[in-house]
Amino acid sequence: MCRRSQCANCSGVTWFGRCGLHIAQVLDPVPKEEWCTCPKPEGSSYPPIGPPPETLAMPAPTASS
Numbered sequence: 001m002c003r004r005s006q007c008a009n010c011s012g013v014t015w016f017g018r019c020g021l022h023i024a025q026v027l028d029p030v031p032k033e034e035w036c037t038c039p040k041p042e043g044s045s046y047p048p049i050g051p052p053p054e055t056l057a058m059p060a061p062t063a064s065s
Helices: 023-027
Strands: 003-006 011-014
Touching: 003 023, 011 023
Parallel strands: none
Antiparallel strands: 003 011
């Protein structure tokens, strides 16, 4: 199942998934002004795949004393 993600290049909303069959379910509710602005794949009206969402929620590393 596709999930919402954030583009690592432009920070716009994009998608992540294995098959790409649920891209419309993820992105159609999002205003197009918020979509990733990177070049769309040939033949697609949707932005390119983004990074796995779980990598976006990782806290920044901290220095240990």
